[in-house]
Amino acid sequence: MRASIANxxxxxxxxxxxxxxxxxxxxxxxxxxxxxxxxxxxxxxxPFRAYTIPLTYLMFLGLGTNxxxxxxxxxxxxxxxxxxxxxxxxxxGAFMLSMSVIVSFGFVCSATYxxxxxxxxSVFGWLSQAFFCWWVFYGSYLTSTYRTLNHFVxxxxxxxxxxLLTFGMVFLLPFLGFYGLCARLGFPSILAAWLYNRHRPLKxxxxxxxxxxxxxxxxxxxxxxxxxxxxSAWIATESAxxxxxxxxxxxxxxxxxxxxxxxxxxLPMVVWQVLLPRVVTTLAxxxxxxxxxxxxxxxxxxxxxxxxxxxxxxxxxLDIFVPYAIPKYVAGIPVMKVCLWxxxxxxxxxxxxxLFATGxxxxxxRSVIAxxxxxxxxxYLLLPVIGGLLAVAVGSLLGRAARTLAAYVDxxxxxxxxxxxxxx
Numbered sequence: 001m002r003a004s005i006a007n008x009x010x011x012x013x014x015x016x017x018x019x020x021x022x023x024x025x026x027x028x029x030x031x032x033x034x035x036x037x038x039x040x041x042x043x044x045x046x047p048f049r050a051y052t053i054p055l056t057y058l059m060f061l062g063l064g065t066n067x068x069x070x071x072x073x074x075x076x077x078x079x080x081x082x083x084x085x086x087x088x089x090x091x092x093g094a095f096m097l098s099m100s101v102i103v104s105f106g107f108v109c110s111a112t113y114x115x116x117x118x119x120x121x122s123v124f125g126w127l128s129q130a131f132f133c134w135w136v137f138y139g140s141y142l143t144s145t146y147r148t149l150n151h152f153v154x155x156x157x158x159x160x161x162x163x164l165l166t167f168g169m170v171f172l173l174p175f176l177g178f179y180g181l182c183a184r185l186g187f188p189s190i191l192a193a194w195l196y197n198r199h200r201p202l203k204x205x206x207x208x209x210x211x212x213x214x215x216x217x218x219x220x221x222x223x224x225x226x227x228x229x230x231x232s233a234w235i236a237t238e239s240a241x242x243x244x245x246x247x248x249x250x251x252x253x254x255x256x257x258x259x260x261x262x263x264x265x266x267l268p269m270v271v272w273q274v275l276l277p278r279v280v281t282t283l284a285x286x287x288x289x290x291x292x293x294x295x296x297x298x299x300x301x302x303x304x305x306x307x308x309x310x311x312x313x314x315x316x317x318l319d320i321f322v323p324y325a326i327p328k329y330v331a332g333i334p335v336m337k338v339c340l341w342x343x344x345x346x347x348x349x350x351x352x353x354x355l356f357a358t359g360x361x362x363x364x365x366r367s368v369i370a371x372x373x374x375x376x377x378x379x380y381l382l383l384p385v386i387g388g389l390l391a392v393a394v395g396s397l398l399g400r401a402a403r404t405l406a407a408y409v410d411x412x413x414x415x416x417x418x419x420x421x422x423x424x
Contacts, residue, residue: 024160028167029266033259037326039173040181042252048181049255050243051125055107055133056236060228061099062137065092065213066144067227068220073145086204089145091213094206096141103137104130124182131186134193142196154199162192226365229372230403238396241379245388253332254389261339264310268346271303296350304347311340338393345400349407367406375399 036045069092076084107130114122143155165188172180243251315337322333379395386394 024163027263028163029259029263032167032170033256033263034325035170036173036181036259037256037329039170040177041328042249042255042332044178044252045181045255046243046248046250046252047121048125048178049239049251050248051122051129052132052185053236053239053243055103055129055136056232056239058103058133059136059232060224061103062096062140062224063217064220064222064224064227065095065216066140066220067224068092068216068218069141069144071219072216086202087209087212088216089202090204090207091209092216093138093141093204094208095213096137097206100134100137103133107133121178124179128182128186132189135189139189139193139196142193142200145200145202154201158192158195158199161195162188165191222365226368229365230368234372234375234396234399238392241392242389245383245392250389253329254335254393256326256329256332257336257339257393260336261342264307264314264340264343265346268303268307268343268350271299271347271350300348300350303350304344307343307347311344314340332389334390335393338390338397341397342400345397345404349404367403367410370406371399371403373399374402 069088072088073085076082076088107126111123111126111130114120114126166184169180169184169187172183176183239251239254242254318333318336318340322336323330375395375398377395378398379391382391382394385391
């Protein structure tokens with residue numbers, strides 16, 4: 001009984017730590033995005049965002065190591081096998097550190113080539129990605145170990161430091177313009193990766209252990225294929241399509257809407273971060289999909305309802321707020337309104353933790369296919385009606401909603417199968 005109470009207290013403390021961090025993150029991200037839009041027009045933010053597209057696609061080079069850690073470390077914690085946790089973390093850390101070096105070197109080469117062509121914009125654009133990739137690969141590896149081992153308080157304060165620096169650097173933009181955007185992306189990312197490394201909970205020596213790395217990749221890669229398609233590849237495709245169909249200025253309008261989308265999505269994401277390791281551990285201990293799903297049902301219902309109210313209120317406020325605060329982005333109000341509803345889809349997706357916890361990647365990921373089909377088809381059909389920018393945004397939202405609905409069908413079938421087996 002005491003252990004149960006202590007566990008609940010730790011869960012509440014973890015949620016509150018990350019929730020507080022994410023509330024601050026949401027506010028500062030929204031205000032920071034507002035100031036960026038106030039200082040710089042879409043003709044500047046659009047070209048900068050174009051430099052982020054290649055790295056967003058290159059995230060697949062992680063080969064699912066983070067997904068493997070998210071699944072395997074809490075699983076082995078549930079099995080009380082700490083030596084296995086250390087082996088997996090050591091191998092995955094060595095691999096992700098190597099990826100950071102390789103990818104950053106590629107961007108440095110691109111920056112050098114641009115320097116030889118006297119293209120200063122491209123030099124700083126590629127260098128910003130060379131810095132940022134350290135956060136994308138090595139930083140993401142480190143955060144996966146923090147999240148799994150419940151070091152949420154440390155995770156929260158490092159996120160706060162990164163966020164405060166990112167926010168503070170927005171005031172450089174009136175003076176540095178495009179170059180300020182590059183610095184604002186690169187420097188906080190490097191600092192955060194360094195802080196995560198300094199305070200990492202697993203003080204293991206990084207070694208290329210082929211057996212351990214193979215286990216992580218074997219488990220994580222199938223999930224990563226689907227996860228990459230649904231996250232980084234999907235986001236990169238949104239930007240690439242808008243750039244191709246409507247140009248760099250439209251991509252700048254989308255950038256402001258994307259910042260808003262990220263800020264609103266932060267609340268569902270923090271709940272996902274805290275619930276995932278506990279669902280995996282619960283499933284490892286008793287093997288019951290139904291019991292694991294019980295942890296999520298009421299949280300999902302309440303959070304989804306709240307996000308719906310927030311989206312409705314936000315749609316009304318945008319019409320009042322944008323013309324006065326960021327008049328350069330008035331043309332982006334419709335796409336901003338669409339982006340508000342992504343948080344509703346993210347909140348309703350929380351039960352898919354259980355599909356991830358089963359370790360069956362095809363079961364977890366096949367709904368992505370349905371989502372991608374709907375995304376492409378909806379964009380194609382809406383393009384002549386509402387134009388490229390809005391067609392991509394609405395198509396993406398419909399695709400994500402379709403993915404969630406298809407995943408619910410799989411979850412219901414899985415629960416019914418378990419019930420039928422238990423009754424035999």
